[in-house]
Amino acid sequence: MIQEFNKIGKVEGELDLPGDKSISHRSVMFAAMAKGTSRIFNLSNGKDVISSKNCFRELGVEINAKENFVEVIGNGFKGFRKPNKPLDAGNSGTTTRLISGILAAQNFETTIIGDESLSKRPMKRIITPLTEMGAKISATDNFTLPITIYPVEKLLPIKYELPVSSAQVKSAVLLAGLHCDDPTMVIEKIPSRDHTERMLGLKVEQTDNARIIYSSKKDYPEPKEYVVPSDISTAAFFIVLTLLSKNSSLMIKNVSMNKSRTGIISVLKKMGAKIDVQNEKIIAGEPLGDLLIQSSGLKNIEIEEEIIPNIIDEIPILTVAGIFAEGNFFIRNAEELRGKETDRIYSICYNLKVLGFKVEEFEDGFSFEGRITNNFPLFESFGDHRIAMSFGILSLLLLDGGKVNNFECVSISNPNFNKQINKIVR
Ligand code: S3P
Numbered sequence: 001m002i003q004e005f006n007k008i009g010k011v012e013g014e015l016d017l018p019g020d021k022s023i024s025h026r027s028v029m030f031a032a033m034a035k036g037t038s039r040i041f042n043l044s045n046g047k048d049v050i051s052s053k054n055c056f057r058e059l060g061v062e063i064n065a066k067e068n069f070v071e072v073i074g075n076g077f078k079g080f081r082k083p084n085k086p087l088d089a090g091n092s093g094t095t096t097r098l099i100s101g102i103l104a105a106q107n108f109e110t111t112i113i114g115d116e117s118l119s120k121r122p123m124k125r126i127i128t129p130l131t132e133m134g135a136k137i138s139a140t141d142n143f144t145l146p147i148t149i150y151p152v153e154k155l156l157p158i159k160y161e162l163p164v165s166s167a168q169v170k171s172a173v174l175l176a177g178l179h180c181d182d183p184t185m186v187i188e189k190i191p192s193r194d195h196t197e198r199m200l201g202l203k204v205e206q207t208d209n210a211r212i213i214y215s216s217k218k219d220y221p222e223p224k225e226y227v228v229p230s231d232i233s234t235a236a237f238f239i240v241l242t243l244l245s246k247n248s249s250l251m252i253k254n255v256s257m258n259k260s261r262t263g264i265i266s267v268l269k270k271m272g273a274k275i276d277v278q279n280e281k282i283i284a285g286e287p288l289g290d291l292l293i294q295s296s297g298l299k300n301i302e303i304e305e306e307i308i309p310n311i312i313d314e315i316p317i318l319t320v321a322g323i324f325a326e327g328n329f330f331i332r333n334a335e336e337l338r339g340k341e342t343d344r345i346y347s348i349c350y351n352l353k354v355l356g357f358k359v360e361e362f363e364d365g366f367s368f369e370g371r372i373t374n375n376f377p378l379f380e381s382f383g384d385h386r387i388a389m390s391f392g393i394l395s396l397l398l399l400d401g402g403k404v405n406n407f408e409c410v411s412i413s414n415p416n417f418n419k420q421i422n423k424i425v426r
Contacts, residue, residue, distance in 0.1 A: 001406070001407055001408050002378070002403050002404070002405050002406075002407065003388075003392065003403065003404050003407035003418075004395075004401065004402075004403045005392055005395035005396045005401045005402055005403070005404070006396075006401040007396065007397065007398060007399055007400065007401050008241075008245060008396045008397075008425040008426070009245075009425070009426045010245050010246060010247045010248045010295075010425070010426050011238075011241055011242040011245045011248035011249070011250050011424050011425055011426075012248065012249060012250070012424060012425075012426055013250065013251070013423060013424045014250070014251040014252075014253065015235075015238060015250065015251070015252045015253070015420055015423065015424060016230065016252075016253055016254070017230040017231055017234050017235055017238075017252060017255070017414075017420070018042070018044050018045050018046065018230065018231060018234065018413075018414060018416070019042040019043050019044040019228030019229070019230065019231060020044065020228055020229055020230065020231040020232065020233075020256045020261075021044050021046060021048055021049060021094070021231055021233065021234075021413050022094065022167070022193060022195050022261075023195050023199070023226075023228045023229065023256065023286060024040070024043050024044035024046075024049045024052075024228050025048070025049055025052045025092075025094045025095060025098065026098070026171075026195050026196060026199050027040045027043065027199070027226040027228060028040065028043070028049065028052045028053055028056060028063070028070075028072065029052065029056070029098055029099070029102065029175075030199060030200065030221040030226075031072035031074055031221070031223065031224075031226065032056040032059070032061040032063075032072055032074045033074055033076075033077075033102065033178075033220065033221050034074045034076065034220075034221045034222050034223040034224070035074055035075060035076025035077070035079065035222075035223065036073070036074065036076075036222075036223035037071060037072070037073050037223055038071075038072045038074070038223040038224055038225065038226065039066075039069045039070070039071055039072075039225050039226070040069060040070045040072065040225075040226040040228065041068065041069045041225070041226065041227045041228065042227060042228040042229070042230070042254075043069075043070045043226075043228055044228065044231065044413070045415055045416075046411065046412055046413040046414060046415065047090060047091065047092075047411050047412050047415075048090065048091060048092040048094065048095065048412050048413060049092075050090075051088065051089050051090035051091070051092045051095045052089075052092065052094075052095045052099070053070075054088065055087040055088070055089060055095060055099055056072075058083040058084070058085070058087055059080040059081060059083055059087075060075060060079070060080055060081030061073065061074055061075065061080070074223065077179075077217075077220055078105075078106065078107070080102075080103075080106055080108075081108075082108035082109070082110070083110055086110075086111040086112065086113045086146065087099065087110060087111070087112045087113070088113050088114065089112055089113070089114045089118060089145075090114060090115055090118065091114065091115050091117055091118055091341060091409075091412050092114070092118065092412075093118060093121055093168060093340075093341075094168055096112055096114060096118060096121075096123070096145065096147075097123070097125075097126050097168040097169065097171070097172045098168065098171050098172055098175060098196075099112065100112065100123075100126050100130065100137070100147065100149060100172055101126070101130065101171065101172035101173060101174070101175035101176040102175050102176070103149045104130045104133065104135035104137065104149055104152070104155060104176045104179075105135075105152070105154070105155050105176055105178075105179035106149075106151065107151045107152070107153075108151050109148060109149065109150050109151055110148070110149050111146050111147070111148045111149075112145060112146060112147050112148075112149070113145055113146045114145045114146075116383075117341050117342065117383060117384070118145060119144055119145045119146075120144060121144065121145075121339055121340075122143065122144070122339050123139055123143050123144055123145065123147055124139075124143035125163075125164065125166065125168075125169045126168070126169055126172040126173075127139060127143060127147070129158065129160045129169070129172070129173045130172065130173070130176055132158050132160070133155045133156055133157070133158050133173075133176055133177075133180075133184070134152055134154070134155045134156050135149065135152060135155060135176065136149070136150035136151075136152055137149050137150070138150075154179070154180070155176055155177075155179050155180055156180065157177060157180040157181075157182045157183055157184040157185075157216065158173070158177075158184055158185075159184075159185040159187070160173050160184070160185070160186050160187065161186075161187040161188075161189075161210075162186065162187065162188045162189070162192075164336065165188060165189070165190040165191070165192045165308075165309040165336075166192055166309075166336070167192035167193040167194070167195070167196065167260075167309075170186050170188060170192060170196065170213065171196040173186050174186055174196055174197070174200075174202065174213060174215040175196070175215070177214075177215035177216060178200075178215050178216065178217060178219055178220050178221075179217065179220075180216055180217060181216065181217055182216060183203075183214040183215065183216040184214070184215050184216065185212055185213070185214055186212070186213045186215075187210050187211070187212050188210060188211050188213070189209060189210050190306060190309055191211055191260060191309065191310075192260065192309045193258070193260040193261055193309075193310075194258070194260045195258070195260075195286075197213045198258075198285055198286065199226075199285060199286075200215070200219050200221060201219065201285075202214060202215050202219055225284065226284055227283045227284040227286075228286075229254055229255060229256035229257075229258075229283070229286050229287075229288035230252065230253065230254050230255045230256065230288070231255075231256065231413070231414075232255050232256045232257075232258075232261050232262065232264065232265075233261070233264075233313045233314060233386075233413070234413060234414050235252050235255050235291065236264050236314045236317045236318075237317050237389045237390070237392075237393050237417075238250060238252060238293075238420070238424070239252070239264075239265075239268065239273075239275065239291065239293050240268075240317050240318075240320055240321045240393060241393045241396060241397070241421075242293040242294070242295065243268065243273050243274075243275075243293060243294075243295060243296045243298065243321065244295075244298075244320075244321065244324050244397055245295060245397070246295055247295060248293075248294065248295045249292070249293065249294045249295070250292075250293045250424060251290060251291070251292050251293075252290065252291045252293070253290050254288050254289075254290065255288060255289060255290070255291050256286060256287070256288055257277065257280060257287040257288050257289045258286060258287055259287075260310060261310065262310075263307045263310030263311040263314070264310075264311050264314040264318065265277070265291075266307070267301070267303060267307065267311060267318065268298070268318075268321065270301050271298040271299055271300065271301055271321065271325055272296050272297055272298050272299050272325075273293075273296045273298060274293065274294040274295075274296045275291055275292070275293050276291070276292040276293075276294075277289045277290070277291060278290045278291075278292060297326070298321055298324065298325035298326070299325055299326045299327055300322055300325045300326065300327035300328055300329045303318075303331060303332075305332075305333040308333050308334050308336070309336070312334070312336055312337065312340075313340075313386060315331060315334060315337060315344065315348075316344060316347075316348055316386045316387055316389075316390035317386070317389070317390045317393065319331070319348055319352075319390065320390050320391075320393055320394045320397075323352075323355075323372075323394070324397065328367065328368075328369060329367075329368070330365065330366065330367035330368075331345075331365035331366055331367075332362065332364055332365040333364055333365065334364055334365050335363060335364040335365075337365075338363075340384070340386075341383070341384040341385065341386070341387075341412070342382040342383070342384040342387060344384065344386070344387065345361060345362075345364075345365065345366055346361070347380070347381075347382045347384055347387045348366060348387070348390075349361045349366050349368075350380060350382075351377075351379045351380065351387070351391050352366075352368050354374060354377045354378065354379055354380070355372045355373070355374050355377055355394075356370060356371065356372055356373030356374045357369065357370045357371075357372075358370045372398070375398075375399070375400050376398075376400045376401065376402060376403070377395070377398070377402045377403070378402070378403045378404075378405060379391035379394075379395070379402060379403065379404045379405065380404075380405050380406070381404055381405055381406045381407060381409055382406070383406050383409045384409060385409050385410050385411075385412035385413050385414070386413075388404050388406065388407050388409050388410050389410055389414070389417060391404050392404050392407065392410075392417070392421075396421070396425070
């Protein structure tokens with residue numbers, strides 16, 4: 001479906017956004033592993049988290065939608081049942097990689113499949129450490145889906161230094177480690193999002209140049225109540241729209257303020273954004289706060305290598321901020337973008353060219369110059385939710401608006417994107 005957007009006047013009002021996608025996946029997973037009933041409040045309603053729920057239903061876990069929470073009834077350690085068909089992870093890399101860590105330790109065989117995009121994404125990054133732990137996993141010749149995980153008697157703990165900064169790889173190893181008596185150690189030089197260690201209460205050591213995270217059977221999850229804060233990655237689209245619109249102000253409530261995720265706020269603030277964080281508190285172990293955002297003049301800055309993993313999902317929308325900011329915007333050290341739902345370096349560059357920019361594409365980033373010459377562009381989402389929403393936001397800011405092809409993919413993380421936009425634009 002091609003979605004058309006008209007230029008907006010201003011942004012005004014207040015928004016409640018769906019639960020954070022990363023924390024939602026983990027809440028479903030940890031509740032499904034535990035023995036007994038857990039409740040999850042404000043679970044993401046996106047298709048990715050539905051994929052996680054469906055995989056665990058196939059594994060014999062009861063998951064019920066109640067009036068204002070989701071009830072998960074898990075069967076405890078090694079309590080999963082052999083699924084009758086391949087587990088379909090849809091578009092979700094987090095589902096695939098984290099569930100692989102859990103399934104690597106089971107005594108039955110499982111195959112994981114996914115959609116066209118997920119079937120191209122790299123899985124060697126989890127197969128290598130899990131195999132080192134004694135898991136038996138087969139994949140395609142390119143180490144992509146479908147993967148089959150075979151039964152094993154037991155896994156052995158490992159000490160693993162992450163070759164890429166990836167919370168998904170870190171989590172896969174730590175979740176497999178929950179099935180061993182002795183501790184598995186994961187060493188990360190450049191920190192990635194820390195929801196897994198935080199939500200499981202894992203031991204973390206900080207040395208001069210690395211974080212070391214430990215997991216073992218004693219950390220296996222118990223049933224509990226999860227409260228998912230609103231997704232900062234989803235909030236980023238509305239933040240940038242407000243900053244770039246004249247006479248605008250927006251309040252977004254209960255947004256995740258986890259330090260491993262707030263890089264987007266720091267970068268935008270350095271660019272001159274007026275973002276005020278209010279009512280900071282910790283609920284169910286995760287920090288959150290209310291964001292008051294106001295129209296701001298932005299200046300481009302150099303984006304440091306160390307912050308890239310923290311803002312990796314926000315680079316598409318940050319690029320939109322960069323287009324309207326003073327000076328030149330560019331991204332380097334972000335090769336990881338090539339392995340996301342699409343090759344996001346290619347997808348962003350493609351759409352910048354649609355606008356009329358002269359673009360230089362690097363293996364690990366891009367730069368561009370020139371000005372917008374296309375008056376009513378048709379952007380391509382390539383079926384990637386964050387590309388679709390980023391260029392949807394950009395269209396709302398263009399003099400004559402714009403269009404985004406295949407816009408329905410926004411439902412991967414935020415099915416109500418259009419409704420939320422209509423609520424706050426004037
Ligand atoms: C995620 C980690 C990130 C991120 C993804 C969600 C997670 O991926 O891009 O959207 O929930 O752990 P990597 O850890 O592979 O960088």
